[in-house]
Amino acid sequence: MEKFELHILGCGSALPTTRHFATSQVVNLREKLFMIDCGEGAQMQLRKSRLKFSRLNHVFISHLHGDHCFGLLGLISTLGLLGRTADLHIHSPHGLEELFGPMLAFFCKNLTYKVFFHEFDTKEPLLIYDDRSVSVTTIPLRHRVPCCGFLFEEKPRPNHIIREMIDFYQVPVYELNRIKNGADFVNPEGEVIPNERLTRPSEPVRKYAYCSDTSFYQKIVEQIKGVDLLFHEATFAQTEKARAKETYHSTAAQAGEIAKAAEVKQLVIGHFSARYENESVLLAETTAVFPNTILAKENLCINVGGEE
Amino acid sequence: MEKFELHILGCGSALPTTRHFATSQVVNLREKLFMIDCGEGAQMQLRKSRLKFSRLNHVFISHLHGDHCFGLLGLISTLGLLGRTADLHIHSPHGLEELFGPMLAFFCKNLTYKVFFHEFDTKEPLLIYDDRSVSVTTIPLRHRVPCCGFLFEEKPRPNHIIREMIDFYQVPVYELNRIKNGADFVNPEGEVIPNERLTRPSEPVRKYAYCSDTSFYQKIVEQIKGVDLLFHEATFAQTEKARAKETYHSTAAQAGEIAKAAEVKQLVIGHFSARYENESVLLAETTAVFPNTILAKENLCINVGGEE
Numbered sequence: 134m135e136k137f138e139l140h141i142l143g144c145g146s147a148l149p150t151t152r153h154f155a156t157s158q159v160v161n162l163r164e165k166l167f168m169i170d171c172g173e174g175a176q177m178q179l180r181k182s183r184l185k186f187s188r189l190n191h192v193f194i195s196h197l198h199g200d201h202c203f204g205l206l207g208l209i210s211t212l213g214l215l216g217r218t219a220d221l222h223i224h225s226p227h228g229l230e231e232l233f234g235p236m237l238a239f240f241c242k243n244l245t246y247k248v249f250f251h252e253f254d255t256k257e258p259l260l261i262y263d264d265r266s267v268s269v270t271t272i273p274l275r276h277r278v279p280c281c282g283f284l285f286e287e288k289p290r291p292n293h294i295i296r297e298m299i300d301f302y303q304v305p306v307y308e309l310n311r312i313k314n315g316a317d318f319v320n321p322e323g324e325v326i327p328n329e330r331l332t333r334p335s336e337p338v339r340k341y342a343y344c345s346d347t348s349f350y351q352k353i354v355e356q357i358k359g360v361d362l363l364f365h366e367a368t369f370a371q372t373e374k375a376r377a378k379e380t381y382h383s384t385a386a387q388a389g390e391i392a393k394a395a396e397v398k399q400l401v402i403g404h405f406s407a408r409y410e411n412e413s414v415l416l417a418e419t420t421a422v423f424p425n426t427i428l429a430k431e432n433l434c435i436n437v438g439g440e441e
Numbered sequence: 442m443e444k445f446e447l448h449i450l451g452c453g454s455a456l457p458t459t460r461h462f463a464t465s466q467v468v469n470l471r472e473k474l475f476m477i478d479c480g481e482g483a484q485m486q487l488r489k490s491r492l493k494f495s496r497l498n499h500v501f502i503s504h505l506h507g508d509h510c511f512g513l514l515g516l517i518s519t520l521g522l523l524g525r526t527a528d529l530h531i532h533s534p535h536g537l538e539e540l541f542g543p544m545l546a547f548f549c550k551n552l553t554y555k556v557f558f559h560e561f562d563t564k565e566p567l568l569i570y571d572d573r574s575v576s577v578t579t580i581p582l583r584h585r586v587p588c589c590g591f592l593f594e595e596k597p598r599p600n601h602i603i604r605e606m607i608d609f610y611q612v613p614v615y616e617l618n619r620i621k622n623g624a625d626f627v628n629p630e631g632e633v634i635p636n637e638r639l640t641r642p643s644e645p646v647r648k649y650a651y652c653s654d655t656s657f658y659q660k661i662v663e664q665i666k667g668v669d670l671l672f673h674e675a676t677f678a679q680t681e682k683a684r685a686k687e688t689y690h691s692t693a694a695q696a697g698e699i700a701k702a703a704e705v706k707q708l709v710i711g712h713f714s715a716r717y718e719n720e721s722v723l724l725a726e727t728t729a730v731f732p733n734t735i736l737a738k739e740n741l742c743i744n745v746g747g748e749e
Contacts, residue, residue: 148522149485149515173515174482177457199518199548203511207457207481210507214456232547239540240507 135163137287137339137437139362142178144403144429146368146382147200154178154431155200156404158364159189160285160341162267168192168208169283169343175204176211181432186215191262193269194225195345196255196280202229206236213244220247224261224269226279227252255279258356272356274347276381282344284356292332302326339438342397345404348378349387354394361438363392364429367402370414385415389422398438403429443471445595445647445745447670450486452711452737454676454690455508462486462739463508464712466672467497468593468649470575476500476516477591477651483512484519489740494523499570501577502533503653504563504588510537514544521552528555532569532577534587535560563587566664580664582655584689590652592664600640610634647746650705653712656686657695662702669746671700672737675710678722693723697730706746711737 138161145153155172159179166189168175179186189212194202205223212221223229230250237248253259255273262269265288272282291313299309304318312318318326342357345366357363368382377384383391385402392400400423405412412428419426427435446469453461463480467487474497476483487494497520502510513531520529531537538558545556561567563581570577573596580590599621607617612626620626626634650665653674665671676690685692691699693710700708708731713720720736727734735743 148519149488151485151489154485155515173512174485177459177462177482180457181459197547199514203514203518203548204481206507206511207463210511211456228547232544236540236544239505239536240511 134336134439135290137162137341139341139364139401139435139437140182140184141401141403141429141431141433141435142175142182143172143431144405145172145200146404146406147198148407149173149200150407152431153405153407155203156345157204158343159184160437161188162285162287164188165190165264165266167262167267167269167285170195170201170345171204171208172200173203173207176208178431179208182434186212187217187219190219190222191269192221192223193261193283194223194229195274195282195343196226196276196278197228197232198278198346201346202233205233206240209237209244209248210241212246213241217246220249222249222251224251224253226255226281253281255281258284270356272342272344272353274344274353275350276346276348280346282342282347282353284360285341285343287338287340289338290335292328292335294332298331302331304331341437344391346382348381349383349390351391351394354391357391357395357397359396359398361398362401362435363395363397363399364401364403365391366404367415367419368404368406370409371418373406385418386422389419389426392419392423392426398425399435400426401429401435402426405429442644442747443598445470445649447649447672447709447743447745448490448492449709449711449737449739449741449743450483450490451480451739452713453480453508454712454714455506456715457481457508458715460739461713461715463511464653465512466651467492468745469496470593470595472496473498473572473574475570475575475577475593478503478509478653479512479516480508481511481515484516486739487516490742494520495525495527498527498530499577500529500531501569501591502531502537503582503590503651504534504584504586505536505540506586506654509654510541513541514548517545517552517556518549520554521549525554528557530557530559532559532561534563534589561589563589566592578664580650580652580661582652582661583658584654584656588654590650590655590661592668593649593651595646595648597646598643600636600643602640606639610639612639649745652699654690656689657691657698659699659702662699665699665703665705667704667706669706670709670743671703671705671707672709672711673699674712675723675727676712676714678717679726681714693726694730697727697734700727700731700734706733707743708734709737709743710734713737 142157143154157175450465451462465483673696
């Protein structure tokens with residue numbers, strides 16, 4: 134299987150602790166890196182992860198709260214010091230460029246590369262990134278400010294050819310790409326060999342959904358149905374349910390409810406309030422609803438769609 | 442002795458590594474905290490130090506490069522989440538408020554306290570802070586942008602009274618404060634008891650000088666003469682002397698030269714370039730010139746004027 138990993142760089146909430154950095158994570162899809170949110174310290178954590186800075190070309194910001202974007206200045210500045218030449222693309226809800234532009238113009242005057250801001254509306258799901266191997270769509274969330282999650286969907290890969298059958302039917306090499314992509318083979322006698330006799334299907338596509346920050350919001354269930362991995366915020370325990378509602382955050386149990394309703398394969402919870410010395414209480418509340426759940430933690434790497 | 446400590450929060454240079462955070466340190470003078478520079482991650486390191494956020498009222502920024510001030514947004518935001526009510530004062534060369542003001546207005550809308558910016562010119566030494574126990578004066582440095590260090594000078598403390606002599610001369614209690622501050626005692630018979638018979642002098646005042654970032658700049662020697670502790674940047678080793686000059690930084694040996702010429706009691710070097718896997722080469726080069734030198738490192742606490 135080709136690589137599809139999620140690296141947690143930080144999974145605390147607004148108040149960093151000695152245990153948790155502010156929110157940031159990196160999706161590694163076939164050695165292309167995509168950063169999701171960039172809280173303070175993201176670049177230090179990225180360095181610790183040993184992922185290659187040069188493989189990062191896209192950063193997705195969920196919303197304009199400091200704990201999800203204050204790390205951008207340091208990251209952009211460091212990429213410059215490393216002599217980067219490739220463009221960097223920053224995707225975010227409206228307003229980020231206006232805020233960060235003057236800071237970048239002053240502090241990162243002589244960047245060796247260009248930074249492009251791509252801003253979007255958070256009301257409806259939007260396809261905001263698309264290449265040969267993956268697409269990224271926004272997931273509208275409900276928070277105190279415009280906010281959305283991100284759905285990473287792997288593109289289907291070509292079928293695997295069955296070498297013995299290719300030899301048996303004497304398929305010429307120049308036909309192989311068409312056949313990998315689903316075409317039947319017509320031999321010189323005009324006989325049609327159906328594709329399913331020549332290939333086996335590639336692995337099913339894998340999906341990762343990131344949902345933070347958000348209050349309990351059932352509308353997202355349809356869009357994240359059946360994903361291999363769901364990151365859902367679980368800022369508070371059940372005892373703080375009122376506070377969760379008031380601040381447009383979720384409880385651990387609510388994260389479990391969403392995972393259960395969406396029939397996801399695995400759930401990872403994060404964005405923990407600083408009040409929890411350890412998150413076992415949160416994990417217990419989530420697993421009571423949705424058993425296949427793990428706690429995010431700094432430097433954790435999860436294989437998306439992998440065996441547990 | 443009353444407390445006078447220096448806590449190193451970060452001592453790397455522009456490029457953070459897995460070992461070093463960007464520049465930040467805290468002076469703890471009799472439980473009042475003064476932050477010097479505030480690179481990314483300063484608030485996480487401050488939390489790790491177990492120093493009390495509520496004791497911090499003044500932040501001094503040496504110059505407007507990102508690795509010395511990108512941590513301000515997170516720090517200010519966190520102090521708000523902690524419910525702070527006391528004013529926070531940020532002292533810096535001109536331009537900081539104009540840059541950070543719009544970010545604070547957006548990201549820290551509902552702060553429970555006020556942030557005041559105090560901006561100064563870096564050309565001449567200026568007294569920028571003064572209270573009953575300490576004064577802070579700028580030390581003009583030579584860097585690519587306007588930059589200065591900071592000289593922390595403890596105020597003289599009252600003399601210690603000699604209890605036995607006070608009893609012997611039957612000095613009334615209401616005279617004690619005057620006597621601690623140097624007055625002689627005149628007894629009811631009109632006889633003058635000189636102060637030095639009633640008191641012993643308090644401990645000598647202690648001084649800390651912070652000098653970063655700067656090229657080799659002998660003009661500072663006079664101002665930092667005889668300080669108990671000098672922090673001087675030592676970005677590069679001797680092999681990178683040309684690069685140090687070009688980028689307005691110092692070599693380790695140059696830091697030693699300054700310490701030697703200024704006859705300081707102890708030197709701590711920092712602001713290490715990311716190229717050094719460990720800084721023993723830098724330490725060796727400095728101690729060859731000025732033996733009483735230590736390497737800064739994260740979470741190090743130095744007793745200013747203390748025994749080694």
